[in-house]
Amino acid sequence: MSKTVLVLGGDGFCGWPTSLHLSALGYEVVIVDNFVRRRIAQELDAPSLTPITSIDERLNTWKEVSGRDIDIVELDIARDYSELRRLLASVKPDAIVHFAEQRAAPYSMRDAAHKIYTVDNNIGGTHHVLAALAELKLDAHLVHLGTMGVYGYESDGLEIPEGYLQVRVEGPGGANLARSILHPTKPGSIYHLTKSMDQLMFQFYARNDRLRITDLHQGIVWGTQTEETRRDPALINRFDYDGDYGTVLNRFLMQAAAGHPLTVHGTGGQTRAFIHIQDTVRCVALALDNPPAAGDPVRIINQVAETRRVRDLAELVSELTGAHIEYVDNPRKEAAENELAVSNATLKTLGLEPILLTDALMSETVDIAARFIDRANLSTVPATAIWSNENAPDFSPLEPPRRALQ
Numbered sequence: 001m002s003k004t005v006l007v008l009g010g011d012g013f014c015g016w017p018t019s020l021h022l023s024a025l026g027y028e029v030v031i032v033d034n035f036v037r038r039r040i041a042q043e044l045d046a047p048s049l050t051p052i053t054s055i056d057e058r059l060n061t062w063k064e065v066s067g068r069d070i071d072i073v074e075l076d077i078a079r080d081y082s083e084l085r086r087l088l089a090s091v092k093p094d095a096i097v098h099f100a101e102q103r104a105a106p107y108s109m110r111d112a113a114h115k116i117y118t119v120d121n122n123i124g125g126t127h128h129v130l131a132a133l134a135e136l137k138l139d140a141h142l143v144h145l146g147t148m149g150v151y152g153y154e155s156d157g158l159e160i161p162e163g164y165l166q167v168r169v170e171g172p173g174g175a176n177l178a179r180s181i182l183h184p185t186k187p188g189s190i191y192h193l194t195k196s197m198d199q200l201m202f203q204f205y206a207r208n209d210r211l212r213i214t215d216l217h218q219g220i221v222w223g224t225q226t227e228e229t230r231r232d233p234a235l236i237n238r239f240d241y242d243g244d245y246g247t248v249l250n251r252f253l254m255q256a257a258a259g260h261p262l263t264v265h266g267t268g269g270q271t272r273a274f275i276h277i278q279d280t281v282r283c284v285a286l287a288l289d290n291p292p293a294a295g296d297p298v299r300i301i302n303q304v305a306e307t308r309r310v311r312d313l314a315e316l317v318s319e320l321t322g323a324h325i326e327y328v329d330n331p332r333k334e335a336a337e338n339e340l341a342v343s344n345a346t347l348k349t350l351g352l353e354p355i356l357l358t359d360a361l362m363s364e365t366v367d368i369a370a371r372f373i374d375r376a377n378l379s380t381v382p383a384t385a386i387w388s389n390e391n392a393p394d395f396s397p398l399e400p401p402r403r404a405l406q
Contacts, residue, residue: 004028004091008077009099011055012037013238014145014280018097020228021281023068030091034076046242046380049254049372053234061234078125085132095141095288100125105189106385107244115190122194127201134209141212141291143284148217148273150196152186153334159341163300188334202298210294214287218303219273222249223365226278241376243383249313256323257369258378266330268311269337273304276355286350301346305354321366333387
């Protein structure tokens with residue numbers, strides 16, 4: 001008997017290829033989305049570099065090439081708890097994959113309205129899912145896409161473990177007590193702050209209501225296509241390149257295709273964790289295949305393939321494409337240089353052989369960028385969100401995006 005999985009945010013950059021991958025593996029997939037990412041693209045005047053078809057055309061095409069159905073439910077999980085609860089009670093999913101959070105750090109830092117939207121959407125949506133699972137007493141495994149960014153980007157020389165630190169605390173009478181605690185977070189944006197707060201909610205509901213939860217702390221995703229999205233042009237995944245949503249490697253590759261210098265923020269000494277989109281969908285499937293038991297602590301997995309400095313990444317793209325490198329002011333409030341050591345022992349133990357930046361798939365992403373370069377709005381490439389209010393320009397009041405984007 002096949003298992004049913006809800007993919008919250010299943011129309012997005014990570015959610016869409018994950019939905020196809022799980023469907024191909026035999027899951028009965030139900031996508032839940034409010035399609036706000038498409039509306040944000042209109043707000044920013046930064047459409048996907050790749051042409052994205054409607055959700056109906058996407059699902060009809062998948063049915064034609066795979067013979068499998070994926071259901072779709074339009075729902076804002078952060079605003080409509082009653083409908084979310086009704087959906088969960090009706091479908092009774094075996095698992096839920098949660099991508100339905102505003103995912104861009106720069107977008108979350110644009111101004112007060114975008115900060116408020118990100119907090120309301122991300123924390124509200126996550127808590128609605130947890131509250132509904134607890135209220136309905138559903139034994140569904142929740143797999144959440146978190147981020148390595150919750151730990152910040154400052155060097156301390158220690159390898160970041162998978163979620164927990166084993167510490168000893170001096171107790172009464174000089175007793176030395178062993179404790180397992182969450183690794184301290186140091187979020188560098190409102191987006192990362194919401195992911196840090198997600199962790200505390202997960203801890204509470206796993207302990208109080210015995211919910212089974214896996215939190216995947218993912219690195220920066222690069223690439224566009226997966227095995228499933230390559231099967232038809234109508235299934236192609238998003239390719240974001242703008243200063244808000246464009247992840248650094250995809251942004252570099254688009255800049256190279258456009259003949260634009262690769263814009264490196266600051267010294268480029270920031271070390272980041274990376275993972276290919278194909279490995280993202282594989283990791284989610286591995287997490288679903290290996291759930292924690294009811295009553296277990298939240299399972300935290302670092303979803304990372306490798307780490308690189310941004311300037312080294314730019315050099316890699318420059319060697320591949322011939323593009324020049326340009327160093328520009330860094331709008332983020334972060335250390336100019338940092339090291340990053342990350343444990344990814346769990347995924348390796350589960351059998352993941354990660355795709356690396358030196359593998360041939362980077363050439364595929366270069367080809368996609370060149371093929372669709374005429375669709376790019378190059379005016380949206382520079383990062384305009386300023387982290388520190390000390391140097392930020394004055395902004396005119398505007399309606400919160402939640403209402404403005406409807």
